[in-house]
Amino acid sequence: MTYDYKEIESKWQKKWEEMDLYRAEDFSDKPKWYNLVEFPYPSGAGLHVGHVRSYTALDVVSRKLRMQGFNVLYPIGWDAFGLPTENYAIKHKIHPRIATEENIATFKRQLKSLGLSYDWSREIDTTDPEYYKWTQWIFLKFYEHGLAYKKKMPINWCLSCKVGLANEEVVEGRCERCGGPTEKREKEQWMLAITKYADRLISDLDTVDYLEKIKTQQINWIGRSEGINFTEKVKDLNIEFEVYDSIPQTFLAQTFTIIAPEHPLVKKLVEGTEYEKPVMEFVEEIKRKKAIKKFDIEKDLEGIFTGRYVENPFGTGDLPIWIASYVLADYGTGIVNCSAHDERDFAFAKKYNIPLKIVLLPEDKKQAKKVKKLDEFYREPDGLIQQPEEFKGMRWDKSREPLINYIEKKGFGKKAVNYKLRDWIFSRQHYWGEPIPIVFCEKCGTVPVPEKDLPVKLPDVENYEPTDTGESPLAKITDWVNTTCPVCGGPARRETDTMPNWAGSSWYFLRYADPKNDKAFADAEKLKYWMPVNLYNGGMEHTTLHLLYSRFWNKFLYDIGVVPTSEPYARRVSHGMVLAEDGKKMSKSLGNVINPDEVVDELGADTLRMYEMFMGPFGEAIPWSAEGTRGVKRFLDRVWKLRNRVENQESRIKNKILDSLVHKTIKKVTDDIDGFKFNTAVSALMILLNAFEKEEKISAHDYKILLLLLSPLAPHIAEELWSHLAPDPSPSQEKGGVSIFQQLWPQFNPELIKEEKINLVIQVNGKIRDTVEIEVGLVEDEVKKTALENEKVKKWIEGKEIVKVIFVKDKLVNIVIK
RNA sequence: GCCGUGGUGGUGGAAUUGGUAUACGCGACGGACUUAAAAUCCGUUGGGAGCAAUCCCAUGAGGGUUCAAGUCCCUCCCACGGCACCA
Numbered sequence: 067m068t069y070d071y072k073e074i075e076s077k078w079q080k081k082w083e084e085m086d087l088y089r090a091e092d093f094s095d096k097p098k099w100y101n102l103v104e105f106p107y108p109s110g111a112g113l114h115v116g117h118v119r120s121y122t123a124l125d126v127v128s129r130k131l132r133m134q135g136f137n138v139l140y141p142i143g144w145d146a147f148g149l150p151t152e153n154y155a156i157k158h159k160i161h162p163r164i165a166t167e168e169n170i171a172t173f174k175r176q177l178k179s180l181g182l183s184y185d186w187s188r189e190i191d192t193t194d195p196e197y198y199k200w201t202q203w204i205f206l207k208f209y210e211h212g213l214a215y216k217k218k219m220p221i222n223w224c225l226s227c228k229v230g231l232a233n234e235e236v237v238e239g240r241c242e243r244c245g246g247p248t249e250k251r252e253k254e255q256w257m258l259a260i261t262k263y264a265d266r267l268i269s270d271l272d273t274v275d276y277l278e279k280i281k282t283q284q285i286n287w288i289g290r291s292e293g294i295n296f297t298e299k300v301k302d303l304n305i306e307f308e309v310y311d312s313i314p315q316t317f318l319a320q321t322f323t324i325i326a327p328e329h330p331l332v333k334k335l336v337e338g339t340e341y342e343k344p345v346m347e348f349v350e351e352i353k354r355k356k357a358i359k360k361f362d363i364e365k366d367l368e369g370i371f372t373g374r375y376v377e378n379p380f381g382t383g384d385l386p387i388w389i390a391s392y393v394l395a396d397y398g399t400g401i402v403n404c405s406a407h408d409e410r411d412f413a414f415a416k417k418y419n420i421p422l423k424i425v426l427l428p429e430d431k432k433q434a435k436k437v438k439k440l441d442e443f444y445r446e447p448d449g450l451i452q453q454p455e456e457f458k459g460m461r462w463d464k465s466r467e468p469l470i471n472y473i474e475k476k477g478f479g480k481k482a483v484n485y486k487l488r489d490w491i492f493s494r495q496h497y498w499g500e501p502i503p504i505v506f507c508e509k510c511g512t513v514p515v516p517e518k519d520l521p522v523k524l525p526d527v528e529n530y531e532p533t534d535t536g537e538s539p540l541a542k543i544t545d546w547v548n549t550t551c552p553v554c555g556g557p558a559r560r561e562t563d564t565m566p567n568w569a570g571s572s573w574y575f576l577r578y579a580d581p582k583n584d585k586a587f588a589d590a591e592k593l594k595y596w597m598p599v600n601l602y603n604g605g606m607e608h609t610t611l612h613l614l615y616s617r618f619w620n621k622f623l624y625d626i627g628v629v630p631t632s633e634p635y636a637r638r639v640s641h642g643m644v645l646a647e648d649g650k651k652m653s654k655s656l657g658n659v660i661n662p663d664e665v666v667d668e669l670g671a672d673t674l675r676m677y678e679m680f681m682g683p684f685g686e687a688i689p690w691s692a693e694g695t696r697g698v699k700r701f702l703d704r705v706w707k708l709r710n711r712v713e714n715q716e717s718r719i720k721n722k723i724l725d726s727l728v729h730k731t732i733k734k735v736t737d738d739i740d741g742f743k744f745n746t747a748v749s750a751l752m753i754l755l756n757a758f759e760k761e762e763k764i765s766a767h768d769y770k771i772l773l774l775l776l777s778p779l780a781p782h783i784a785e786e787l788w789s790h791l792a793p794d795p796s797p798s799q800e801k802g803g804v805s806i807f808q809q810l811w812p813q814f815n816p817e818l819i820k821e822e823k824i825n826l827v828i829q830v831n832g833k834i835r836d837t838v839e840i841e842v843g844l845v846e847d848e849v850k851k852t853a854l855e856n857e858k859v860k861k862w863i864e865g866k867e868i869v870k871v872i873f874v875k876d877k878l879v880n881i882v883i884k
Numbered sequence: 885g886c887c888g889u890g891g892u893g894g895u896g897g898a899a900u901u902g903g904u905a906u907a908c909g910c911g912a913c914g915g916a917c918u919u920a921a922a923a924u925c926c927g928u929u930g931g932g933a934g935c936a937a938u939c940c941c942a943u944g945a946g947g948g949u950u951c952a953a954g955u956c957c958c959u960c961c962c963a964c965g966g967c968a969c970c971a
Contacts, residue, residue: 874903878903
């Protein structure tokens with residue numbers, strides 16, 4: 067026997083919409099709560115069962131919080147700009163706008179079929195001009211404050227597609243789309259100065275409740291290090307540069323300097339010398355190799371001498387300047403001083419016979435001798451500094467601070483901070499993105515589009531193919547490109563690059579607070595009411611991109627006084643992936659994709675929802691199991707069937723054990739939902755149902771509690787069964803409306819949860835020998851006596867010496883014998 | 885290589901943070917119902933020894949701390965995720 071989920075689910079979805087049950091009220095008297103899930107990219111593939119998992123989880127939390135009296139904002143929208151849609155449009159000769167609309171319609175239908183309690187009145191779409199108007203507005207604010215700037219940058223260029231690629235579109239040096247090789251090309255790019263916020267993006271993590279692994283990943287990604295900038299002069303040339311060193315303790319060991327092959331200074335160093343030709347050839351060779359594959363430090367140490375020297379930086383002689391494959395142009399200053407106490411430098415020097423100098427040795431004399439004799443690489447924390455003389459004998463790991471101060475005092479260099487984080491390349495040469503609201507005027511130069519002229523709308527084009535020159539497809543729309551300068555009225559050209567797909571998602575959480583506003587990106591009072599997001603769920607893969615970007619944007623907006631909180635998200639959790647049944651990632655090519663539509667059709671939305679909550683710990687990747695869904699379906703069928711055994715409250719027979727279980731279940735389900743332990747919340751409900759089924763009859767009161775606890779997980783069946791029981795007052799005494807979701811969340815009675823009797827565990831030498839039922843709260847002497855007089859225990863302790871007896875109240879007694 | 889997470893039955897996973905390991909679900913086996921099958925319901929189900937009461941052994945491997953370890957500490961192995969020439 068199975069219930070008619072199809073009829074029930076569509077019936078209630080319609081009714082809930084009519085009742086407008088899930089609307090979030092601006093400025094309600096109730097306490098506010100803002101739940102957010104990362105809004106989906108509406109791809110052609112439709113909704114993934116992975117979406118269902120995280121959306122259901124927050125839906126469960128939202129529904130429960132509403133029943134607990136919160137004014138909950140749980141919104142949804144579409145992050146719809148992006149390359150896949152553009153590619154789809156190119157392939158099928160269809161406007162990306164149309165493709166996007168179709169995809170959104172599919173996603174929307176699918177989400178609605180799951181009975182998610184979104185406030186649909188706040189739906190947003192990043193490709194809507196009314197939305198991206200404000201994305202452009204924020205860009206202009208960045209520009210106004212000097213945080214958006216243009217810079218010549220090497221970009222990834224796919225040789226076969228003839229298109230510029232974002233870093234994330236390049237996989238191991240190859241184009242993500244065609245698999246062909248890519249190379250770096252210099253191009254003027256818009257940049258956002260996220261590095262200006264690097265320190266605060268680290269330190270403010272202390273003020274938010276993120277999973278620890280998310281914090282560490284962000285900190286590592288930003289990669290802050292403190293060290294020294296040495297200022298150095300090139301001998302015989304009027305050139306000075308800085309060299310960054312994050313481990314300057316062994317600075318006196320430095321015997322050579324390396325400059326990155328791509329460094330602009332390289333040319334100046336060798337110009338007009340005999341080294342020019344071989345060096346420039348070497349540089350080209352390395353660039354080519356780097357473009358094709360990742361560099362392997364073990365095998366590919368390559369370098370060449372430039373013929374130049376750094377002039378005697380520490381009074382210990384000149385340092386030859388080399389070029390080496392392993393030095394990066396975009397970290398620090400792109401130039402490094404090298405010593406015997408860095409593993410790569412050591413290996414490089416050995417390969418090219420560059421003289422080395424040792425200033426760190428093991429404390430042990432024999433060991434020190436060995437290191438010297440065999441000329442081994444050495445850098446251990448317990449090694450002793452040999453030079454400078456003032457620090458001789460100091461442990462290396464303790465020498466950092468004093469030596470840094472020494473270096474500064476001597477005037478060799480200055481304390482400096484460096485980051486692995488780079489400024490954000492914000493230009494894309496694509497069609498399907500927000501136009502960057504800038505024009506270039508011959509007279510006035512770079513001119514921002516005035517706020518009143520926003521949005522700069524995407525023009526319609528015939529086709530979206532990229533151009534041969536690597537310009538955006540927009541460059542071909544001359545009507546659009548040619549415009550007038552907002553300042554002087556003279557002829558001007560529009561910026562043809564668009565924003566990356568991360569732009570719209572960097573502030574969307576603010577728009578939900580006031581999605582229809584056409585005067586501002588959101589009303590300040592509404593932002594003050596709703597922000598920050600109380601709970602934000604998303605994937606770990608966004609930790610160093612979207613999550614960091616959106617924190618940056620929010621902080622900037624906070625600094626210019628238009629958002630109320632410095633951090634956008636109070637708490638961040640992440641979901642685990644739903645894998646295919648074979649344990650692999652679901653993918654079209656492997657043919658192992660589970661389509662949520664089919665599951666909803668075959669088993670119902672409630673089963674799908676509840677199964678995904680039950681499948682395993684929310685944060686972990688779990689393979690899909692068709693068998694597993696059946697167990698949940700069975701459970702719901704049994705809940706359905708149980709309605710035949712429900713009796714009036716009056717005739718209810720007192721059942722202490724059942725009462726206690728009911729209240730324990732209330733506590734467990736409540737706590738587990740708060741703690742994102744949905745799997746054990748479901749199992750608690752199963753245990754309760756098992757107990758109910760053992761009874762001839764169960765009371766309406768108890769049945770209602772089961773339904774209330776079930777309702778966030780399986781809303782449709784709970785609502786349907788609830789409607790059968792109406793109009794009895796609910797156990798939570800809410801008069802309110804007729805919907806189960808207008809009832810109060812049940813509360814447990816602490817008195818009923820208290821155990822009167824417990825199973826005392828009696829151990830002998832830590833092994834369980836018996837359990838006996840005793841009253842709760844018995845004192846030590848009584849319990850010990852019971853234990854020692856226990857027949858089974860007697861057998862074990864007979865003739866043995868009792869060393870001691872451990873007593874844990876209401877839990878166990880452990881008799882230690884010899 | 886570095887950072888992070890994890891390793892528990894045939895299987896997805898529980899275990900209140902040091903106190904009855906294997907909850908709940910799936911599967912499997914046995915039974916009821918049925919002409920039969922499906923569905924449903926009832927029972928059994930970590931391994932080993934024993935007629936039984938009962939006992940022994942099991943949480944990736946090996947050590948340690950403790951009256952007591954899946955849980956804490958050390959060493960190692962494996963899997964997954966992230967970063968990866970960052971001087």
